[in-house]
Amino acid sequence: MTSRSCRRAWGIGLLMVVVVCWSPLPDVSGAPVARVGAAGVALELDGADWWPSGFDAYQLATDWAVNTGCGAMVDLDDYFGSLPPKSLTRFDLFAQLAIDKNTGSLAFGPMDKVFAAAARHDQLVLPVLAAGDGACESGQLKQRDWYVSGWRTEIAAGGMTFEQWMRTAIRRWKNSPALAGWELVGEPEPSICTDESCAWQTRLCPPDSAMVLRSFFDSAGGRAHRLGGDGLVWSGLAGGGQCGTAGPEYQFVGASRGLDVLDYHDYGSDGVPLPGDQWNGLAERIRQARAVGKPLVVNEIGQNAGSCTSLEQRAADFRRKVDGQRKAGTAAALFWAFVPDPRGEQCTYDIGPDDPTFDLVGVLTSAPG
Template identity: 70%
Template sequence: MPVMRIIRRSCLVGMLALLIAGVVLPAPVIGAPANRVTATADGLRLDGRPWWPSGLDAYQLATDWSINTGCGAMVDLDSYFAALAPHSLTRFDLFAQLAVNKYTGALDFAPMDAVFAAAARHDQMVIPVLAAGEGACESGRFKDHGWYATGWRTEIGAGGLTFEQWMRTAVRRWKNSPALAGWEMVGEPETSICGDTSCGWQSRICPPDAALVLRSFFDNAGAVLHRVHRSGLIWAGLAGGGQCGTAGPQYEYVGGSRHLGVLDYHDYGSDGVPLPGDQWNGLAERIRQGAVLGKPVAVNEIGQSAGSCASAAQRAADFRTKVTGQRAAGTATALFWAFVPDPRPDQCTYDIGPDDPAFDLVADLTTVGP
């Protein structure tokens, strides 16, 4: 994913943006009940019934080139959601950058409103991700140790908003959507210190207090979110593979934040293997740690290349083998990375296009109990 730099603006601009968000662009009144999705030690529930969802990561759903700078190609929302089995789960980017009208600079929620409305029309559920740890499709700046310590409250980003201000704005606006499965505050958070201006992973330093700072972020930012949406479900967004701040037992310590309802694991590089990773940071260990905490573990990114290097059918077969084993071991979801409306069959990519057999697999896997 691309990397850019967070744009700092004055606090005055931030206050003006909030005024716009609260007065000029009021949140829509939605009469649907909130908190349709809940989490227990045994897994997820939808409307009080056991729910084991599969689905896709479709990060670019809020792209609208007539309004925002976008993140990838535009998606026909009704076609996308209609192609999924009912009660499937989609994870997408709900970044402040995508709420800025590229012509006026003002906040414009129309592309995001359209995603929630289309999902609701087709009886689908979504997880909006409010920011990217790597800064992809935002400013491109890696969110480092300092950001999780204080920057989420002080650094001005897109729309003249801090992350805290954007989180409050987004949660207040969409908390009652019937399509909402909960909130992911940051995708793949990692509390490293940048070793140089590029902040490439090779130069990052993991400080001794990395886990403490990340746990403090979830405690404090989670408290802010829950003051706006009291019982809203928060998904951790953790990659789970031993990243800075969540390596080994730190994953359990950070996941113990009382504001986190669902833990995460992202699965790449082990095609067809149900439980990848080692004894310290593998999926089996994450499932064990989740059980200790009484929280389900969601595998919310499963990526395998296809196109010029393998057939989509073979990838779907490998996905099925992998998820069958993961589900038997106790996971709570399986989301496949990533849907794009314009797949590149002549290249070796993670692209999942509109006609990919992964859609049939999602339908087979998704269940809602009695």
């Protein structure tokens, strides 16, 4: 699930001048040291078993003095310091957030601060390089042609294609001790809009959608591997039967040589460990991940609370859900979504700084496998 909006673009020629004039990239000479690895269907950290928990905190790179932002600003040391060591946080590392809104030049400072703060607190982060629905980017869904060739040819924020942004990001942060890998696109699906609203109910799903996604991950994931050495590539798939990954298509796409970790997003089944049906449910996705020998992480677990349910009840439902998922064979659990300014008077997915889910993350992170 995503929520965001924005856009600006610059020409390639200008971009090259900007890059030359901006502060130099960190020294990334030599092979990167990837702390996070995959051992069959499990994750490892520094060579030891690792079953992480944490949050989706998409707005960590927001800095209203520099970029157009994506949500509210977060005190990074407060956030990472409130988590147990070696937790996992997934956040947006979009090209749009690397643009100085005042000058149009590249400004990596807010993103650098996320990696630095995570490292100071012995935390791991999973950056997402683009949004399938275009949120906090152009606001437009990435359709079939984008996955076929547009990721290499379409100019977006900063005058860059997605391929150029992926190269820029991986080269800059691949040696960070906080890096858990790369998620190329959040919730990718190669559907086609049929009207201006592009509502999911009216989109077309071409018959070659699974092959399109598989080819995209073979190419883009392979490119990420070459750029980032041993860094893992996470699929970002929602896993609920979306275009290109319905039923057995999920396993076909997940078998891509460009992917190391498979994903599932869990909404609408409060307290139920293994939601969904026999074709697209979590139990089937776990089976398919085992069949291709890769970890399956539930990296978005969302449940409304606030005016509709107490925070304590939500945390209890989360605990029941994740305990069952872990026993069934999942490799991680992240909760949607941390925000510094939760709307307690409304019924939302917001998880604020004082939410009891933080205590749950502590329990899950320290619990034996």
